[in-house]
Amino acid sequence: MDFEPSEEQGMALDGWRRQVARAVVPIAQEFRDRAFSKEAAHELLQVMADFGVGCGWVPEDGGGVGYDFLTSGLLFEELSRASPDVAGLAWVHEGASLKVYANGSPEIKKRYLPLMTTGKVIGCSAISEPNIGSSVREMRTRAVRDGKYFRISGEKMWTSNATVADIVLVVARTGENEFSMFLVDREEHGFQAAEISKLGLNGWPLAQVVFDDVVVPEENLLGTLGSGMRETMKGFDRSRCFVSTLALGISHSALQDSIEYSKQRSQFGKPIGGHQLVQGLLAEMATDLAASQLLVYRALSMLAKGQRCELEASIAKSFATEAAQRITSKAIQIHGACGIAKEFPLERHFRNARMLTIPDGTTQINQLIIGRKLTGIDAFS
Ligand SMILES: Cc1cc2nc3c(=O)[nH]c(=O)nc-3n(C[C@H](O)[C@H](O)[C@H](O)COP(=O)(O)OP(=O)(O)OC[C@H]3O[C@@H](n4cnc5c(N)ncnc54)[C@H](O)[C@@H]3O)c2cc1C
Structure with missing residues (x-):
């Protein structure tokens, strides 16, 4: 077990962080309240392509970067702190590219992959x-x-x-x-x-x-x-891990905003961060986030080794997305009335987190998968 990013992952993350601030955030900010235009979506995928986001999973012989899933997950977590919307656009596109790589005929791959891995075809x-x-x-x-x-x-x-x-x-x-x-x-x-x-x-x-x-x-x-359902099910291990990286990014932002606010805002003669009950909220948020990270990284590292991780991906997805709701709700509480004002980012974090317990298996469906893995009994029907 090693909980530190490798030197290579650290370097990839540093460069990526700068690119997100420089080239992704300005576009993402324009599209917080409305869906990306086609032009914006193409531009986003193009500025991310060199950094292996949106094309990272496709191996080099298909025109992609061939990142392992753990490294890619760290990049998506970082991106989701700045814009979970862009991360959503990118991982859905990346999943489609990988399906074309894995299942397309040589002609289909030749025609579409060079365009998909450079963001020209979404x-x-x-x-x-x-x-x-x-x-x-x-x-x-x-x-x-x-x-x-x-x-x-x-x-x-x-x-x-x-x-x-x-x-x-x-x-x-x-x-x-x-x-x-x-x-x-x-x-x-x-x-x-x-x-x-x-x-x-x-x-x-x-x-x-x-x-x-x-x-x-x-x-x-x-x-x-007849292979369509099998491929879809196989893709769920991966998509559950990556939807969880969106939850991690949103949770990071909500926690960071709350820490800063708790140091600036004073009530009863001292920063609210100095009140024990506010520190309690921050501690619960940080603990939920740390647990989510460990579960998501475990599932991603299994994916990176080419192992099936049905149980681990369902545990990570159901925990991290439910935790993101708790974390963003507590972030609103720490901000008081400002937490529900559109002028502050908290209500958006909360709405964004609320979306994630539904796709790629609702929390209940993931619980049934976990239960089936534990007992060998199928409770679906
Ligand atoms: C942000 C987002 C992105 C999405 N992207 C895609 C996409 O790209 N492609 C795509 O095909 N779909 C996508 N979806 C759809 C998503 O996969 C479905 O919404 C999801 O599978 C749940 O289906 P449903 O909404 O029809 O709910 P239903 O299946 O109708 O479920 C309704 C409720 O019943 C519960 N329930 C259902 N069956 C059981 C059971 N056996 N036991 C206990 N509880 C049960 C569910 O947990 C839920 O609470 C996306 C959804 C969201 C929110």
Whole structure:
């Protein structure tokens, strides 16, 4: 066990911190209350590409940086302190790029990966539907073979990045109990995406996507017929770790803001940070954050070694995202009325944290996964 970042990770983090302040924050600040425009999303992915964020998971032979997942997680944690919205945009895109790398035909990889790893083509993954969330195997979107093509029809919901995406990786039913993944190109095959107005993380686009008899060539099948669900499930270990890094970043910001405020604000003749009950709140926040970090790093380091980490990723995700809610709520308490004012960042931290217990398995779904791993008994149905 080693809890210190390596020298290499430290250097990557130093350079990255400067790039985030210089090139990411100015754009992110413009889009705190509205979804990134397509131009802004492309620019963000381009300024992050050299630092391995948005393209870090794709190995070098696919045009990416080939970062291990722990190093990448540290970069995402750092980015999320400044903008969890940008981190959301980047990891969803990065996940789509990795799926193309792992499952695309040589032609598909040659065509899309150089553009994806440089931020010129943006990707997303569409699984959830209006009536299907946690129970993914009940999805209704269908892809029906028509000669050398597939015709895709259905509606997807809550698809991150969809309004700015050039390609969507859609999982559709291709048989009674068979699910497959297809790459659909907005310009070439067409899909409609409509932004959904939401509570927090308002820069990170989230959309409803409609496939109205969209025709895609059979070469756009990613992996094999029937491999779509397996690939989706495999991706969840990774996505649970990375959604947790957003929770870490938000929690860091809320704690830091609270420490500073508690030293500046005086009541009853001394800084509120000098009152024991305020120190108690700070101590609970710091403890929740430290525990979240250790759980997330453990899961990330297993991912980095190529191990499955279903249990560890579910523990990390459910703990870190629930902890972020506790931490951001206490940060509001420490700021008193200023905590709920739009002028201060606390209410935004709180709204942002509230978003994270839902995607990539709600807290309850992750608890069922943990329970199944512990007992060997499936309590899902
Ligand atoms: C910020 C964000 C980003 C997202 N990005 C994407 C994306 O890029 N692509 C994508 O496909 N989807 C995405 N989603 C959708 C997300 O995956 C779903 O919202 C999630 O799977 C939950 O589905 P649901 O919202 O339909 O809730 P439901 O599944 O309807 O659940 C409703 C409630 O019932 C509980 N529940 C359900 N089943 C059980 C059970 N068996 N036992 C106990 N409790 C249960 C849940 O925990 C929850 O509290 C995103 C969502 C958010 C909030």
